[in-house]
Each structure stands twice: as structure tokens, then as C-alpha cells.
Amino acid sequence: MEINCETIKHLAKLSDFDLDEKETEALTHDLQNIIKYISQLDELDTEGVEPTYQVFEMENVWRDDEVLRQDATREELLALTKEEKDHQIKVPRVL
Amino acid sequence: MKTANKKITAVSLVKEALEKAKKFEKYNVFTFLNSEGALKKAEEIDKRIARGEEVGRLAGVPYALKDNFLSPEGPTTASAHILEGFVSPVTATAVEKLEAEGAIMIGRTNLDAFAHGSSTENSYYGPTHNAVDFERVPGGSSGGSAAAVALGIVEFATGTDTGGSIRQPASFNGVYGLKPTFGCISRYGVVAMASSLDCIGFFTKTPEDMDLLMTIASGQDSKDLTTLPSYYEVENGGNKAEDAACPSDNSSQAALAKSSCSAEHTAPSASLPIRIGIIKDFDNEAVTPEIREVLKKKCEKLKEKGYEIVELEMPTLKYALAVYYIIQPAEVASNLSRYDGIRYGFRSEKAKDLEEIYDDTRSEGFMPENKRRIMIGNFVLSSGFYDAYFLKAAKARTLIVKEYEEAFSKCDFILTPVSPNYAFKLGEKVNDPVAMYLEDLMSVSLNLAGVPGLAIPVGKTKDGLPLGLQLVGPRRSDMALIEFAKEIA
Known part of the structure; x- marks a missing residue:
């Protein structure tokens, strides 16, 4: 599999990265080497x-579908975000 | 382990550890020093001792916490910019268990950001230095924790091991490091890297300390349903297994019997003599001569003691690293998609709309190695490549699991190098990802198979650099491994 700058740009999009040219170039080179290494699996x-x-080892672990505990309060969790309004996390407009 | 009592106060133990941490500041071991919090806890323990109360098996013992364990004491950064300033409201189960026994966290230790690396050079907070040679890497990703124990700052430290991140730094610094059986210790409250591989473990100076920590930390947790029942405890009594039904003398055979007593099916047989496997496929120039030499010497010594040395052929293991660098990045890409700058941690200042918040935060917040792994992960999972890479690796993983099962039908434990090299120079491999990945050549297969491995310090190079070997056992043989380590060191 040939990795080129276009592949890297596509992967950056899938990964939510905004890469500059220098980074794109470096990542193209690195990923080419890494993919080459992992492609040795073809032999197997x-x-x-x-x-x-x-x-x-276990097949499945079931429990009743109920709230067992609350390790953090809503307030504690909301305090971690940058912007909050009316007990909600605020983000910029999407559309 | 030195614990606090009426004569030795917890405050004096904590003060001593904090002083040492300051003395070795230039090694860049810690991302956060818990000076105030630790002293407060120590005072509390001393008061309880004075009142004659139970204070636990780790009373006043200072320890270092790898900075990917959540607790409200200091920010949990995983040494990544994207988690800068994140103070968790929740506490990891492992931390809760240690602190319930009186252990006191004196600092959070440096790691490769998100545990991506084998040298602790991929940290947003700069590299940690090797405890024995300042010019060299401490290994990674748990380099800070290994150095903290090796420098004598603390008696033990926590680590995480996804592909060698406990065992390799342990061997680079000359201490013990255990990657337990997959599922031994709850991962609740630990920053996830690759969920089918991640394990929690410890760094200690002695096997006895490791045994105590495993006794305390292992066991099922309703907050992590991938946890195994602790075989150290009988189900309803909470006593150590040997108190209930197993033999209690200290020979390694007894340890084997003990573990098979309560582990359901996969513990090694207690047949005599114990057979130690050597992997022939690793006895070549890929491994540095000093490490091959020390392995040979240890085998001769074991033979003299009456153990049988079994030569194993494990031809699939040479593919383990390729399998690992498909499965692990795939799981990394999935686990690290949660870091978006919205709910916690760092958010890029320059972003204007929602899409830009994601892109700019992730671009500025991740280290280059994080980006590489996320992108490889998304590559091997993407349509058109899934079958050729991810599915192929998952099938190869089956062959590796089977190869270990077969090996353990021929021997009880395997003794092998932890990594191909001893501690290398800072900067030597940092610009060559594949060279860095090759450091994990001998450690990753254990995570793929879910089997435990204990890194044991076994000697030094002529320049005084630590050499380590890993003792590998079948699933759930952790306790026997720790016991048997005394025969090898």
C-alpha cells in the first residue's frame, strides 16, 4: 500500500487534525515506514x-440496569468545561 | 516496605520522600508534587496511630502515581497538552485501594503522552532521565515511575503496561516491574489507551513488595467489568488464599499450587521439577550480547538448582510487533477520539466554530506520536484496508495466543529478554518511530495473549547499566511468578 500526501490528508480528516505542510510531509514519511513494517504480516x-x-476469560458479565453510584456530581463535571450555560455545556454554533 | 508506626511517623516518611524528590528534581521524574496533600494525609495517619487505630498495610508509605491515573489530588495530564489542567472529580479504583491501606501519593510521574512511547521522551513536559545514567532514557512509557523507585524517592510506584510500558522501564532502571494477567487490577479511572491490551501494575524494589501490592490491588470491580476475581482472596472471607485451602509454605512449588488452587483453569501444574522455557527465536543478533549473556548465565544457574530448561520454538512471535502496531493504534484511535476540547482539558484559543474546536484542539493538544498512532489506527480500520490489516492482525493474534498455550504445555514459565537493548541514549531513537517501536519486540506478545510478565533486575553491563529479564507465565500465574522471581534475581 502506497501512502502519499493525499492519504495523509484523508486520514487527518478522519482523525480531526488540521495539519500544516511540514507535518503532512513528516507523517507521510513516518507512516510509509510503519505501514511497510506492519505489512510483513502478509507472510503469515x-x-x-x-x-x-x-x-x-469471561464470556459476559451482567448486572441490573440501574444507577449504582454517582462518582461525580453534575456540577463537578460541568466545572471542567470552558463554557457553561443553564447547566449545559456551551459550544459555538454548528450551522 | 517501611511503614509508619509509633516510632516511625508517616510525616517523617513523607518528608523524606519529598526531600529526595527535590534532590533529584533535574531527573524530571514528576509532573506534579503533592507536597501539601501528602503531608496532610501523613498527619492524619499519625493521629490514627497515636489513637491505636488500624491504619492498613501500607500505612504512611509514600508512593508515586503514574500521571494517567485519575484522582482529585493534582491534575491528571497523561503528560499530554490536551489534558492540561484537568483535575478529575473521580478516583481510580487502584488508587482508592492503595490509599485505603494508608499509602500516600507524593507525586504524579512523567510518561510518554497517553503512554505512547518507549522512552518517556514523548512527554509534553520533557523527557525523564534514567536513574542510573543521566544521559540515557528511563524507558517508557512509565519512565517517571521506574525512575522514582530506582532513585529511592519512593518504595513503589504505579504503572500501566499496554505493550511493555512497565517491564521495559523497570529493566532500564534496575527494579521489578509487573504486568499482571489481563483483568487482574481494575482499570476504572485510568486513562484508556488500547482497551484489549491495557494492564495496571507496579514498580518495586523487591518481589515481596510486589506480592503485597497485588494482594491489595487485584480483584473484581463493579466499575470495570473486565476484572477477574482476585485469587489472593477467598470469595467470601477476604483472607489470603493459603489461609483457606492452600498450602502455605514458601517454596516456589507451593506458590504454584497456591495459584492453581483458586485460579480456575489456567495456572501451571505443580509437577516437579519446574520447567523453564527459553525462546530460541529470540537468541539472535536482534538482541544485544550483554542481555543474551545474562540470560545464558541465569539458565545455567537454574539448571544447577535442578530446574529443567526447555528450548521453545515460537515462530509466530516475530510477527507480534506488527500485530501490536495494528491492533493498538486501532484501539488508540477509538479511545482518543473523546478528546475534543469540549468537555474537559485544553481547548485551542484560535478556534471559531465547532469543527475548528475539534481540529485545532486536537492538532495543538496531541504530541506527534499521538497523531501517528491515531492516524495509523484510522488507516487500518478504514474501509478497503480493514480486512488486510485489522482483521489479519486479529487472526494473527489468535495464533500468538495459541503459541503461548502450546508453550505452557511444555514448560511452566518462560524466561526471556524484556527488550532487545538496555537503556539507550536520550535522543537516539526519538526521530525514528520504527526503531522506537522495535524496543517493544519482546514485550508486546504478552499483552496480545493476556499473560503476565515480571521484569526482574538480573545484573549490569560493564558500564553499570541495569539489565533485566522477564519471567512469563500462563494467565493467572502472577503470584507464582512473583514467588519464583526470588530464584532468579
Whole structure:
């Protein structure tokens, strides 16, 4: 897979980054090397192998669907944001 | 571990630790020193001791907290600009458990931002220095925690290990570092990096201290449903396992028996003699001669003691790093999408609309290595590449899990290098991501398989630089690993 500046610009968009030219260039170079390294997996035969997404031994853990605790109050959480109005987090207009 | 009592006050222990922290300030170990808070807690503990109250097994013991554990004591930054000034209203379960036993956090330690790195050079707050050689890296990402223990500032420190971030810095600084079995210690309140790999663990100077900390910190937590029952405790009594049903003498065989006693199915057999596996695939020029030499010496010593050395072929392990650098960035990209400048932490000043808040905050707030990983993650997950990279890696992960299972049918533990090199010079690899990633060559496969590994200090180079080896066991053999470490050190 060839990584070029266009790929990097697309990935930056997916990642919510605004990159300048110098950064785009550096990341193109770095990602080319990294993708080249991870592509060695092509050598490995995984035909018919089931994927593993997690290694936790337990199948599932159920609990009742109810509030167990409140570690932080609404006020404490709202205090962490830059702008607040009427007990809501304020953001600039979207449209 | 030196705890506070009627003769040694908690205040004196904390003052001593804080003085040492100041003395070693130039090592850049801490992102925050908890001077006031720690002294206040120490006074409280001394008062309780004077009143004759129970003060816990870690009474007045100063410790260092990796700065990706949440607590209201000081800002939790994960050494990243994007979390600058974030003071958490919640406390990590691990922190709660340690402090319930009287431990006192004296400072938050430096790391590679969001634990992305193997040298602690990717920190917004500058690099930490190696405890033994100031010109060298302390390893990473938990470099600050490893240095804090190695410099003797604290008796123990917390760490997180996603691909080697506890074991490698432990070996670079000459201390013990444990990455437990996946799920041993609750991750509630710890900054998430790659959720199928992340583990919480500790740095200590002795195996005994590690055992005590694991006894205290492991166990199920309703706030983290990926936690295993602690095998140190019987379910309803809260006593150590050996008090209830298991043998209690201190031999390593007994430790094995103890762990299989309450771990359900995967603990090693207690058959004699203990068989130690050596991975042949790692005995090549990719590993520095000093490390291969020390491994050989330790094996000879174990043979003399009557242990059997088993040569293992694990041909899939050489792909573990490639698998890791697909799965880990994919999970990183997902976990780090929450940092948007809206709800907490840093927000870019120049942003005008919502889209710009996201883009500018993330562009200014993440370190270059964070960006690399997020972008690789989004690459391997994106349509058209998912099957070739992410799915392929998930399948290869199965082969690695199986390879470990097979290995543990032939031996009880595996002794291997932690990383290919001992501590390298500051700046040596910082501009070459792939060279830095190769540092994780021997450590990542444990996280992929969920098995525990204990980094053990085993010697020094002729220049006095610490050398470490890791002891690897099957899932849930943590306690036996710690016990057996005494045979190797």
C-alpha cells in the first residue's frame, strides 16, 4: 500500500487534525515506514483462523440496569468545561 | 516496605520522600508534587496511630502515581497538552485501594503522552532521565515511575503496561516491574489507551513488595467489568488464599499450587521439577550480547538448582510487533477520539466554530506520536484496508495466543529478554518511530495473549547499566511468578 500526501490528508480528516505542510510531509514519511513494517504480516498464513478481539476469560458479565453510584456530581463535571450555560455545556454554533 | 508506626511517623516518611524528590528534581521524574496533600494525609495517619487505630498495610508509605491515573489530588495530564489542567472529580479504583491501606501519593510521574512511547521522551513536559545514567532514557512509557523507585524517592510506584510500558522501564532502571494477567487490577479511572491490551501494575524494589501490592490491588470491580476475581482472596472471607485451602509454605512449588488452587483453569501444574522455557527465536543478533549473556548465565544457574530448561520454538512471535502496531493504534484511535476540547482539558484559543474546536484542539493538544498512532489506527480500520490489516492482525493474534498455550504445555514459565537493548541514549531513537517501536519486540506478545510478565533486575553491563529479564507465565500465574522471581534475581 502506497501512502502519499493525499492519504495523509484523508486520514487527518478522519482523525480531526488540521495539519500544516511540514507535518503532512513528516507523517507521510513516518507512516510509509510503519505501514511497510506492519505489512510483513502478509507472510503469515491466517487461512481459516478465527480472529481474537479480546483475551478476557469471561464470556459476559451482567448486572441490573440501574444507577449504582454517582462518582461525580453534575456540577463537578460541568466545572471542567470552558463554557457553561443553564447547566449545559456551551459550544459555538454548528450551522 | 517501611511503614509508619509509633516510632516511625508517616510525616517523617513523607518528608523524606519529598526531600529526595527535590534532590533529584533535574531527573524530571514528576509532573506534579503533592507536597501539601501528602503531608496532610501523613498527619492524619499519625493521629490514627497515636489513637491505636488500624491504619492498613501500607500505612504512611509514600508512593508515586503514574500521571494517567485519575484522582482529585493534582491534575491528571497523561503528560499530554490536551489534558492540561484537568483535575478529575473521580478516583481510580487502584488508587482508592492503595490509599485505603494508608499509602500516600507524593507525586504524579512523567510518561510518554497517553503512554505512547518507549522512552518517556514523548512527554509534553520533557523527557525523564534514567536513574542510573543521566544521559540515557528511563524507558517508557512509565519512565517517571521506574525512575522514582530506582532513585529511592519512593518504595513503589504505579504503572500501566499496554505493550511493555512497565517491564521495559523497570529493566532500564534496575527494579521489578509487573504486568499482571489481563483483568487482574481494575482499570476504572485510568486513562484508556488500547482497551484489549491495557494492564495496571507496579514498580518495586523487591518481589515481596510486589506480592503485597497485588494482594491489595487485584480483584473484581463493579466499575470495570473486565476484572477477574482476585485469587489472593477467598470469595467470601477476604483472607489470603493459603489461609483457606492452600498450602502455605514458601517454596516456589507451593506458590504454584497456591495459584492453581483458586485460579480456575489456567495456572501451571505443580509437577516437579519446574520447567523453564527459553525462546530460541529470540537468541539472535536482534538482541544485544550483554542481555543474551545474562540470560545464558541465569539458565545455567537454574539448571544447577535442578530446574529443567526447555528450548521453545515460537515462530509466530516475530510477527507480534506488527500485530501490536495494528491492533493498538486501532484501539488508540477509538479511545482518543473523546478528546475534543469540549468537555474537559485544553481547548485551542484560535478556534471559531465547532469543527475548528475539534481540529485545532486536537492538532495543538496531541504530541506527534499521538497523531501517528491515531492516524495509523484510522488507516487500518478504514474501509478497503480493514480486512488486510485489522482483521489479519486479529487472526494473527489468535495464533500468538495459541503459541503461548502450546508453550505452557511444555514448560511452566518462560524466561526471556524484556527488550532487545538496555537503556539507550536520550535522543537516539526519538526521530525514528520504527526503531522506537522495535524496543517493544519482546514485550508486546504478552499483552496480545493476556499473560503476565515480571521484569526482574538480573545484573549490569560493564558500564553499570541495569539489565533485566522477564519471567512469563500462563494467565493467572502472577503470584507464582512473583514467588519464583526470588530464584532468579
